[in-house]
Amino acid sequence: MAASLDGVFPATLQEKVKNSKLLVVGAGGIGCEILKNLVLSGFPEIEIIDLDAIDLSNLNRQFLFHREHVGKSKSQVARESALQFNPDVKIKAYHDSIMATDYGVNFFKKFDVVLNALDNRAARNHVNRMCLNAEVPLIESGTAGYNGQVELIKKGLTQCYECTPKATQKSFPGCTIRNTPSEPIHCIVWAKHLFNQLFGETVDDEDISPDVADPEAKGEVDENSKNDPEKAADEKVPGDGNVVRVNTRQWAKDNHYDAQTLFNKFFYDDIKYLLSMSNLWKTRKPPTPIKWDSLLLKQDETDQSYSRQYHKIWSLAECAAVFADCLKKLKLNLEKMDQGDSLVWDKDDQPAMDFVAACANIRGYIFEIGRKSRFEIKSMAGNIIPAIATTNAITAGVVVLHTFKVLQNQLDKCKSVYMRLRPNPRNQLLVPEKFLTAPNKNCYVCAAEPAIHLRIDTKRVHIKEFRDEVLIKTLNMVNPDVIVDAKGVVVISSEEGETECNESKLMSEMDIVDGVLLKCDDFFQNYELSIIIVHIDAERDEPLFEVIADPNQLKPKEEETVKTSEKENGKTDDVSDGPSTSKKSKINEVLDDDDDLCLIEDDDDHNVSKPTDKSATEEVTEATDKLQVKSPEKPIATKRKTTTVDDDITEILDSDEEDGPTQSKRTKRSEPDEKGVINID
Numbered sequence: 001m002a003a004s005l006d007g008v009f010p011a012t013l014q015e016k017v018k019n020s021k022l023l024v025v026g027a028g029g030i031g032c033e034i035l036k037n038l039v040l041s042g043f044p045e046i047e048i049i050d051l052d053a054i055d056l057s058n059l060n061r062q063f064l065f066h067r068e069h070v071g072k073s074k075s076q077v078a079r080e081s082a083l084q085f086n087p088d089v090k091i092k093a094y095h096d097s098i099m100a101t102d103y104g105v106n107f108f109k110k111f112d113v114v115l116n117a118l119d120n121r122a123a124r125n126h127v128n129r130m131c132l133n134a135e136v137p138l139i140e141s142g143t144a145g146y147n148g149q150v151e152l153i154k155k156g157l158t159q160c161y162e163c164t165p166k167a168t169q170k171s172f173p174g175c176t177i178r179n180t181p182s183e184p185i186h187c188i189v190w191a192k193h194l195f196n197q198l199f200g201e202t203v204d205d206e207d208i209s210p211d212v213a214d215p216e217a218k219g220e221v222d223e224n225s226k227n228d229p230e231k232a233a234d235e236k237v238p239g240d241g242n243v244v245r246v247n248t249r250q251w252a253k254d255n256h257y258d259a260q261t262l263f264n265k266f267f268y269d270d271i272k273y274l275l276s277m278s279n280l281w282k283t284r285k286p287p288t289p290i291k292w293d294s295l296l297l298k299q300d301e302t303d304q305s306y307s308r309q310y311h312k313i314w315s316l317a318e319c320a321a322v323f324a325d326c327l328k329k330l331k332l333n334l335e336k337m338d339q340g341d342s343l344v345w346d347k348d349d350q351p352a353m354d355f356v357a358a359c360a361n362i363r364g365y366i367f368e369i370g371r372k373s374r375f376e377i378k379s380m381a382g383n384i385i386p387a388i389a390t391t392n393a394i395t396a397g398v399v400v401l402h403t404f405k406v407l408q409n410q411l412d413k414c415k416s417v418y419m420r421l422r423p424n425p426r427n428q429l430l431v432p433e434k435f436l437t438a439p440n441k442n443c444y445v446c447a448a449e450p451a452i453h454l455r456i457d458t459k460r461v462h463i464k465e466f467r468d469e470v471l472i473k474t475l476n477m478v479n480p481d482v483i484v485d486a487k488g489v490v491v492i493s494s495e496e497g498e499t500e501c502n503e504s505k506l507m508s509e510m511d512i513v514d515g516v517l518l519k520c521d522d523f524f525q526n527y528e529l530s531i532i533i534v535h536i537d538a539e540r541d542e543p544l545f546e547v548i549a550d551p552n553q554l555k556p557k558e559e560e561t562v563k564t565s566e567k568e569n570g571k572t573d574d575v576s577d578g579p580s581t582s583k584k585s586k587i588n589e590v591l592d593d594d595d596d597l598c599l600i601e602d603d604d605d606h607n608v609s610k611p612t613d614k615s616a617t618e619e620v621t622e623a624t625d626k627l628q629v630k631s632p633e634k635p636i637a638t639k640r641k642t643t644t645v646d647d648d649i650t651e652i653l654d655s656d657e658e659d660g661p662t663q664s665k666r667t668k669r670s671e672p673d674e675k676g677v678i679n680i681d
């Protein structure tokens with residue numbers, strides 16, 4: 001193979017290639033293409049890791065896989081197929097998660113370059129941290145539909161993956177999901193919560209029963225509950241906000257997951273209860289409870305061919321039949337698990353997907369919300385943007401070109417590249433940045449001494465939530481240790497069982513109050529972070545915490561004073577809840593974060609050049625300040641109106657204007673745009 005490179009690559013590059021060792025993380029759409037390019041380019045030593053097995057749906061674009069490989073390890077099959085192109089290459093395949101503790105800093109140090117081809121933020125964040133630690137250049141890439149992006153991450157030289165906080169995913173108020181859904185996505189979220197309550201990992205805030213604490217229903221619920229006979233019945237069933245709570249899973253098990261019993265509870269009793277909260281229906285159309293008996297289901301129905309008609313909108317009776325069928329299958333799947341284990345919802349798992357599609361549509365019938373086909377629900381629930389083989393292939397090509405430059409130490413040439421659907425005015429489909437973007441000095445990952453302010457309701461957030469939602473989900477740690485700096489008290493320990501007794505305590509009960517400094521440490525990631533607590537009394541349905549990486553944000557700004565007074569004068573300003581360097585989160589109301597991508601805001605090409613009188617860091621800070629963490633009021637993309645569950649993706653989908661990129665990667669535009677979106681299957 002090396003011979004074939006003669007005359008193609010300069011001798012110096014050939015030499016570098018011959019002596020290099022690379023790691024490819026992910027053997028999916030981009031990963032397979034990268035691997036194929038690497039072996040054809042003569043790279044002698046490659047390691048590839050992927051945790052997943054090949055799914056039928058991968059075959060249309062992951063060309064190293066064929067029908068006979070379905071169910072087999074992605075990394076192993078990718079290795080075998082790639083070896084057919086070039087048997088001389090040494091490829092080591094791992095069927096594992098890159099986040100497993102086997103792959104520590106020393107593992108990363110073995111490589112000259114790491115090439116990411118992942119599909120989720122948690123893994124990307126983790127590899128980012130490991131490469132920063134190991135001081136190995138990382139080439140990060142991602143695609144969404146026709147858009148793609150490649151960037152170099154090199155400690156001290158460029159932004160890291162976490163230098164600019166990414167928008168939090170769109171969340172919905174709990175009472176909208178539980179009491180007053182108005183869009184199909186609300187029903188889909190509810191159905192996914194129901195799945196988790198019955199079969200998955202149960203999360204307290206994923207309750208699916210009526211929320212009696214809904215502020216809109218204030219005052220009337222207690223009155224109703226005294227008189228309403230339905231209420232008495234409800235007290236024996238689970239999840240009813242303020243009444244006796246029985247674990248939903250246990251209740252379903254006690255009832256043998258009987259379809260009729262469960263159906264009547266979720267779609268009749270609970271809806272009747274909602275109707276009793278009459279304030280809710282003063283300005284809304286009230287829902288219609290549905291009883292199982294009223295459905296005229298065909299007994300012993302054997303022909304369920306409709307359930308495989310993915311583009312059809314199932315009738316109510318069909319939804320009920322699918323519901324019953326899935327309950328049986330999921331119950332069996334659950335029984336096969338070890339005691340205490342639960343199912344994980346997956347869009348590609350047929351009964352899990354069917355269950356959500358059926359339940360979302362039944363709720364849609366009840367609330368008279370537009371029903372959707374299983375296909376559409378899958379796309380919304382799984383947060384999917386169709387993957388395009390060509391985009392993956394081109395992006396993987398750019399990744400390998402960047403690898404050549406890194407090996408030749410031409411790092412200044414490794415500017416981020418954005419792939420676009422239509423050419424910009426310069427006729428470019430692959431649009432490079434003009435400069436490498438320097439690290440953000442306020443980055444809570446790659447700064448010299450990472451620190452953040454954490455605005456948090458210390459009287460409502462428990463230590464367990466602080467660990468799971470703030471440290472793990474938001475700040476991307478894997479196994480954190482936390483001590484209160486002044487006292488040296490260990491609040492959270494990474495050693496199992498050591499601080500379990502703290503988990504159910506409120507932060508304030510552990511003296512974690514306003515002004516307290518916490519020292520957090522993730523040994524595995526070799527990551528230390530100081531957290532300064534700023535207590536807030538969060539309003540109901542307000543985020544319980546907000547991460548502030550830039551301390552300037554805590555200081556009142558002149559500009560903000562102006563905005564406040566404008567508001568007081570009745571002027572609205574949709575920028576007012578915009579720019580921020582913060583990450584706001586509502587505990588447990590965030591949807592899946594699959595397939596996310598670091599993204600760009602399209603800006604006028606002429607604005608791309610860096611003003612000469614500004615330092616790179618100032619540029620970054622400015623860009624960061626433009627971040628809008630809240631989801632826009634109006635979704636950016638028309639077709640994804642109800643599916644804006646991942647703002648990042650919505651953003652890039654819409655990036656088809658006729659201009660170039662800006663330096664402010666992952667920055668959201670503030671003006672919603674109603675342009676068409678490509679939505680293919």
Ligand SMILES: Nc1ncnc2c1ncn2[C@@H]1O[C@H](COP(=O)(O)OP(=O)(O)OP(=O)(O)O)[C@@H](O)[C@H]1O
Nearest residue numbers: 026027028029049050051052097098099118119123
């Ligand atoms: N922590 C991880 N460790 C190793 N591999 C990972 C990890 N997280 C994700 N991956 C892999 O990254 C790859 C990303 O590829 P891609 O985006 O094409 O996803 P896919 O699962 O193949 O396709 P789709 O999501 O569109 O069905 C997947 O094969 C996935 O298994």
Ligand SMILES: [Zn+2]
Nearest residue numbers: 160163443446
């Ligand atoms: Zn950084």
